[in-house]
Amino acid sequence: MATLEELYQYYEVLSDAKDKAGEHEAGFLAIIASVKGDAKEKRLASQLISRFFKYFPQHMEKAMNAQLDLCEDEDVNIRKQAIKDLPSICKESPENLPRIADVLTQLLQTDDSTEHNLVQIALLNLMRSDIKGALQGIFTQIINGDDTVREKAIKFLSVRLKSLGEDLVSAKIEEFIVEESKKVLQDVTADEFLMFMTILSGLKCMQTLVGRQHLVDIISQQAGFDSDFEAQDSDCVDRIVSCTQQAIPMFSKNVHSTKFMSYYMDQVVGKIASVANMEEGEDTKLEVLKQLADMAQWCPELENLPEKLANLYTAIKEYMPIPPPEVVDVEKSESTSEAPALQFSYVECLLFTLHHLGKKCPEFLSAADNAEVTERMKDFKMRLQYFARGVASYIKQLKTDLQGKKPEKLQSDEDKVKLAAYKTTTNIQQIIKDLMHVPPSYKVQVKLSWKPAAAEPAAVATKRPSLDSNKTTPKAAKVGAAHMDRVMYAPPTGKFSSKAGSAPVGAGRRGRGRGAWRGRY
Numbered sequence: 001m002a003t004l005e006e007l008y009q010y011y012e013v014l015s016d017a018k019d020k021a022g023e024h025e026a027g028f029l030a031i032i033a034s035v036k037g038d039a040k041e042k043r044l045a046s047q048l049i050s051r052f053f054k055y056f057p058q059h060m061e062k063a064m065n066a067q068l069d070l071c072e073d074e075d076v077n078i079r080k081q082a083i084k085d086l087p088s089i090c091k092e093s094p095e096n097l098p099r100i101a102d103v104l105t106q107l108l109q110t111d112d113s114t115e116h117n118l119v120q121i122a123l124l125n126l127m128r129s130d131i132k133g134a135l136q137g138i139f140t141q142i143i144n145g146d147d148t149v150r151e152k153a154i155k156f157l158s159v160r161l162k163s164l165g166e167d168l169v170s171a172k173i174e175e176f177i178v179e180e181s182k183k184v185l186q187d188v189t190a191d192e193f194l195m196f197m198t199i200l201s202g203l204k205c206m207q208t209l210v211g212r213q214h215l216v217d218i219i220s221q222q223a224g225f226d227s228d229f230e231a232q233d234s235d236c237v238d239r240i241v242s243c244t245q246q247a248i249p250m251f252s253k254n255v256h257s258t259k260f261m262s263y264y265m266d267q268v269v270g271k272i273a274s275v276a277n278m279e280e281g282e283d284t285k286l287e288v289l290k291q292l293a294d295m296a297q298w299c300p301e302l303e304n305l306p307e308k309l310a311n312l313y314t315a316i317k318e319y320m321p322i323p324p325p326e327v328v329d330v331e332k333s334e335s336t337s338e339a340p341a342l343q344f345s346y347v348e349c350l351l352f353t354l355h356h357l358g359k360k361c362p363e364f365l366s367a368a369d370n371a372e373v374t375e376r377m378k379d380f381k382m383r384l385q386y387f388a389r390g391v392a393s394y395i396k397q398l399k400t401d402l403q404g405k406k407p408e409k410l411q412s413d414e415d416k417v418k419l420a421a422y423k424t425t426t427n428i429q430q431i432i433k434d435l436m437h438v439p440p441s442y443k444v445q446v447k448l449s450w451k452p453a454a455a456e457p458a459a460v461a462t463k464r465p466s467l468d469s470n471k472t473t474p475k476a477a478k479v480g481a482a483h484m485d486r487v488m489y490a491p492p493t494g495k496f497s498s499k500a501g502s503a504p505v506g507a508g509r510r511g512r513g514r515g516a517w518r519g520r521y
Helices: 004-023 025-036 039-055 057-071 076-092 094-109 113-129 131-144 147-163 171-184 190-201 209-223 234-250 258-274 284-296 305-319 344-358 371-402 413-435
Strands: 326-329 334-337
Touching (some): 004 025, 076 094, 131 171, 147 190, 209 258, 234 284, 258 284, 305 344, 344 371, 371 413
Antiparallel strands (some): 326 334
16 A cells, blocks of 8 residues: 555656556556555545546546545545545546535535535535536435435525526526425425425526416425314424415415415314414414415405305304303392403404405305395304404504504504504404495405505504504404403403514525424425
8 A cells, every 4th residue: 555655656657647647557546545544645545536537537436436435534634635626526527426416415414514514515516517417416315315414405405506596507407406306395394395495486487477386386285285184283283384384475366375275264264273383382373364364365266165154254253252141240239241352363364364255255144035144144243243342442542552652662562562453453443344234345455464564654643543563463462341341451462473474485484394294295
């Protein structure tokens, strides 16, 4: 085995020979054999193999295996040197590029930050040389590698792919990425799914109308709409909520939410009271209802709409109570009543959805010759009237609390909650007024309270306060019926969730996926 001094001698001979270096076969074989030597010999051998690789095609396989052995050496410094030298080999033997990308992808699992950075740089160099070949090697490990390598490889693509530019990521390359991603999405965890949504949504081909529809179709397959919704199964809930949150930004007047809305109306809304929280302290029910309201705007038609509206009305009855029966206190000779809590956030979502879908099926609430509909409308009006009293009392108190305050003074957490609560309750009030018409009207247009406002809220005037939720999502509002006439303000708690706003594609509902569910495309 060659010593360090002998390796330098071989280097001088091969270097001086220039284009005739291939005539010095014995020297190159001695260099390859040195990968079994000490640390210094290994590091020098790595540099010399990559330097003179192209002159010895007959020993290409042997040299390649020697270099890959160095990439797996126990000494991190030797691995770093070998990783730096690998891309040079690909310049002279591009047919080996997918194989080298495969090996480098496996090396992403290293715990050494410097080595990890070198691996990423090497992979990026390969992608700039032959992006399809590099992607083939990376996807090979994503599909066949162990969980750690798979996770690191997906994360690498989700972060680095967008930095390559359109000159490398051509239309054909994007098509290749989409097809390979579909293979991976046949079996992914929640975290992996969210990272792939970041990858796919960042592609230029997905910015078109056809691309967005394609992405919605991919997400709907991942959601598993062919299976029943299990409200108590947090894994099932997480999958549905995660997938829907990714799809919502794609919906528009041309990309419809019909498939998602159909599943929510058939499977989810009727079970909303039983929905399990995905994490302690979360209000998953509210998040589901917000998604329902978001999607209702982009759903031009639904099959079997009367049956779906009946499911929605079941949920409405859960959160819009009838007036409680009065109970006579014999000792005090006065009537009292139990005061159910009014969940304003839930009701905003439910009424908004009913208001949007009801106009497509007006007979659901206004068929005069149908006894069932007549009874339903009688029940509904009673609930609307009762809820309207609570809304009016709460709005009155909020106006008093915020009256005369200038925008710059409405920056405290408490004031932001009040502003958001005001937006929620005024939305409900406007929708109720529409629905109380005979027959119900569907003319009013409201902006959902958790949607960002276009401008800062104006100061609250003495007579005509102008309030807005700005960009704050409220936490919760509960008002008991016994306090409707004289509401004393207490900061709302419990049911408005500041975490449940819309998130952009790629960020996930809260910037991560938490479940262990595995979806299938």
